[in-house]
Amino acid sequence: MSEERIFDEVRLWLADNWREDTYAGDDGRLRWRRMVHEAGYAVPGWPSGEGGLGLDTETAKQVERAFKQAGAPGSGQDRTNIAANTVRQYGTPTLKAALLDDLVTGAAVTCLLYSEPGAGSDLAAVRTRARRDGDQYHVAGQKVWTSRAMEADYGLLLARTDWEVPKHAGLSFLIIPMKQPGIDIRPIHQINGESHFNEVFLDNALVPADHLLSDEGDGWRVINTALAYERLIMAEGAAERRASGKDGHADLIALARRHDRLAxxxxxxxxxxxxxxxxLNKWNAARAKRIAAAGGVSPLMSLGKLAMSRILHNDARVMRAIIGSSALCDGPEQADAQDANFRTLHAYMNSIGGGTDQIQRNIIAEKILGLPREIEIDRTIPFKDSLALAPRRS
Structure with a gap:
């Protein structure tokens, strides 16, 4: 099917079905997303047997373009839904049958349980323990910087299942039910006034054994796939959209006109x-998407994420330069200054989430530029022995 034909087909379907007022509220949005999924438009790049249309990357983008033009949500889950794509790639047939539809439609909300107080930049050093006992895992540990933990039904959990092997080899990736007594969630109050992130404490939390993605000990490969999707999303400005409530960057030209600075x-x-x-970042993202659609994990996603961090920080800097000394003000009566200040603080979210800017530079140096790896003295020894090398946390 040609790009023009699929675009016209989707546009006509939306004209017949999409009514914003009809699908308002949580129940309405869920009904709409289910309808989109049934039509194959939620994951158009997935095979038809998995709920998609089997479209190539460029043709699938036309589905998203038609949805965006109509102001309708629900499409593009085949590249923006971290949980659905990761479960699809590594889950058992039973797990996929149980979860995939709810993950795609948003009936099941997910969060990411990766970082820990002593394992943020180095995720291979996580200490959260998952011990198998029969048909379930017992999980104990702590996670931090977790978005949407309060509302999540499931968490994508990176945990250690083997302490006798090197750190990368002893990790496993699990889908943990979040609504259970063994999980305690505490909001983190941020500098921009939000509480977007949380600490999560796990004390004998339970995970069904069939919620393991891939095999025990293969968690490092699984999380790199999940992180690749997250970096692709952030490279397209997801943090910016959360900050502004709209797609695209702040209209710097309009702002300069308002403040008589365009000359x-x-x-x-x-x-x-x-x-x-x-x-430039848009072109780079297009290259990364093509590689992801072919089943690869591209270091170009790290390049795009790092570039978006620079873009967000720079846009905030230019906004402050345009506004001048009034950028020192804040509050609703100073709307432009308030927006600039919020964006200045919020830009750090993109610099941290999905791996810090420093981690992206390491990946780019090693995977794209071919520079030698940094020395890791704990890379080849059993993880339990590496704990003696780690600095103590007070």
Whole structure:
């Protein structure tokens, strides 16, 4: 099917079915997303036997384009839904039959249980323990910087199942039910006034054994797939959309006009640079998507995520330069200054989530530029022995 034909087909389908007022509220949104999934438009790049249309990357993008043009949600889950794509790739047939539809439609909300107080940049050093006992795992440990933990039905959990092997080899990846007594969730209050992240404490929390993705000890491979999807999403500006409530970057040209700064050559140069960086990152993201669609995990996703961090921090800087001294103000009566200040603080979310900017630089150096790895003295020894090498946390 040609790109033009699929776009027209989806556009007509949306004209016949999409009514924003009809599908308002949580129940309405869920009914709509189920309808989208039944039509194959939620995951158009997946095979038809898995709920998709079997479209190639460029043709599948036309489905998303039609949805975006209509202002309708629900499409593009085949590249933006971390949990659904990871379960599809590594879950057993039984687990996929039980969870995939709910993950795609949003009937099941998920969170990411990766980072720990002593294992953020180095996820291979996680200490959360998962011990198998018959047909279930017993989990104990602590996670931090977890978004949506309060509302989540399931968590994508990276845990250690073997302490006798090197750190990367002893990890497993589980889908843990979040609504159970063994899980305690505490919000983290952020500098921008939000509480988007949480600490999660696990004390004998239970996971069915068939909620294991891939095999025991293969968690490092699974999480790298999940992180690749997260980095691709963040490279497209997901953190920015959460901050502004809309797609795309702040309209720097309109802001400069409002403040009578568009004639300033330095401001014009900075705006042009900001637009150029976005255009370049868009092309890079298109390359990464093609590799992901072919089943690969591309280091280009790290390049895109790092680039988006630079874009968000730079846009906030240019906004402050345009506004001038009034950027020191805040509050509803100073809307432009309030927006600039919020974006300045919120940009750090993209610099941390999905792996810090420093981690992305390491990946780019090693995987794209071919530079030698950093020395890791604990990489080849049993993880239990490496604990003696780690600095003590007070």
């Amino acid at each position: 300033d050559p330095c401001i014009r140069r900075d705006i042009a640079q900001a637009i150029a960086w976005r255009r």
